[in-house]
Amino acid sequence: MRFQTKVATMLFFSSVLGTAPAFSGEGVSRESRSEFVYTTNQISHNVSAYKIDPASGALKEVAGSPFASGKFPISVTVDHAGHFAYVVNQGSSSVSTYKIDPATGALKEIAGSPFKVGAHPLAVTLDPAGKFAYVTARDSSSVSAFKVNASTGALAPVGHPAATQGNPLSVTIDPKGRFAYVANYDSNTVSAYKIDPKTGDLAVAGPPAASDIHPIFATVDPAGKFVYVTNYGSTTISAYMIDAASGGLTPVAGSPFKTGPRPYSVSIDPADHFAYVVSWSGNTVTAHAIDPRTGALSPGAGSSIATEWYPYAVSVAPSGRFAYVANNGDNDVSAYAVNPKTGTLTLVAGSPFISGKGPYSLTTAVVAH
Numbered sequence: 001m002r003f004q005t006k007v008a009t010m011l012f013f014s015s016v017l018g019t020a021p022a023f024s025g026e027g028v029s030r031e032s033r034s035e036f037v038y039t040t041n042q043i044s045h046n047v048s049a050y051k052i053d054p055a056s057g058a059l060k061e062v063a064g065s066p067f068a069s070g071k072f073p074i075s076v077t078v079d080h081a082g083h084f085a086y087v088v089n090q091g092s093s094s095v096s097t098y099k100i101d102p103a104t105g106a107l108k109e110i111a112g113s114p115f116k117v118g119a120h121p122l123a124v125t126l127d128p129a130g131k132f133a134y135v136t137a138r139d140s141s142s143v144s145a146f147k148v149n150a151s152t153g154a155l156a157p158v159g160h161p162a163a164t165q166g167n168p169l170s171v172t173i174d175p176k177g178r179f180a181y182v183a184n185y186d187s188n189t190v191s192a193y194k195i196d197p198k199t200g201d202l203a204v205a206g207p208p209a210a211s212d213i214h215p216i217f218a219t220v221d222p223a224g225k226f227v228y229v230t231n232y233g234s235t236t237i238s239a240y241m242i243d244a245a246s247g248g249l250t251p252v253a254g255s256p257f258k259t260g261p262r263p264y265s266v267s268i269d270p271a272d273h274f275a276y277v278v279s280w281s282g283n284t285v286t287a288h289a290i291d292p293r294t295g296a297l298s299p300g301a302g303s304s305i306a307t308e309w310y311p312y313a314v315s316v317a318p319s320g321r322f323a324y325v326a327n328n329g330d331n332d333v334s335a336y337a338v339n340p341k342t343g344t345l346t347l348v349a350g351s352p353f354i355s356g357k358g359p360y361s362l363t364t365a366v367v368a369h
Contacts, residue, residue, distance in 0.1 A: 041356025132200035179247035
């Protein structure tokens, strides 16, 4: 069974990627919020939803989960307000949009969904204000902007797609919504863009930054100072400093930094102390301490811990207390408690938790109720 899953996974490898952002939940009291995990299941063509136990970190599947999506859903994100979830369907060249039930975390597809996007879409993310969504497309080597209807969550195209380098696998936005960054797998580069705050259009912010071999996933730290990119072909993670004026990228001294074999995705805790990287072939998640001044990475205490087979995505919960990993090869989600001082991960009782077939992308979200 594991061998068959591995073969199916590899067929999709060169063209798929999900995002795994964490959300702060600022302005929402702990008494009136809940935290959830959402995973896209690329083989069973649906989305699993789980409620996080705030005491233990254990996951309980939401009633009605998994929820139907388009073909081969490979990327999921939730707006920072916790109102809507967006799922890229690679096989359908579309984005499914769901209204999140604030009490239960259940998903209900909105009117007009799914929304057509460019051929072979790869990833989706939203700006912090939830005004614009951005979707990368492999066939056109581009990233497209969409205006988000604040009431319904519906998407409408904005302007013209911005050109990327070859095979843009991931897109991420800085916490202030000023800049966007795209990891280009084939060209070994990271593209930088400035976001028009009124229209959402993207303008190139300088030449693409060189990365190590096959950059596959990019994220910006919560302070908005650094970009971190996993390099699938190099067993490294690249770090860049963001120019606050232009959005351009400069490599951090010492970058790229060593991590586990075939690193797939990275998530940073809300306190901006640690970066967590999943290793696809190493079946591990590795903690790296972040130097707040330079952005440099160093191994955290108890830096690596085992996952299940072929982990593709990692996300630290908005509370910063727990981290979750989507294990594509074993059709489940691993849960870990996070030590806020050392960054050490400890497996949560009952982990792993069953998902749909081929969980690929995973995100955590805070929902007010």
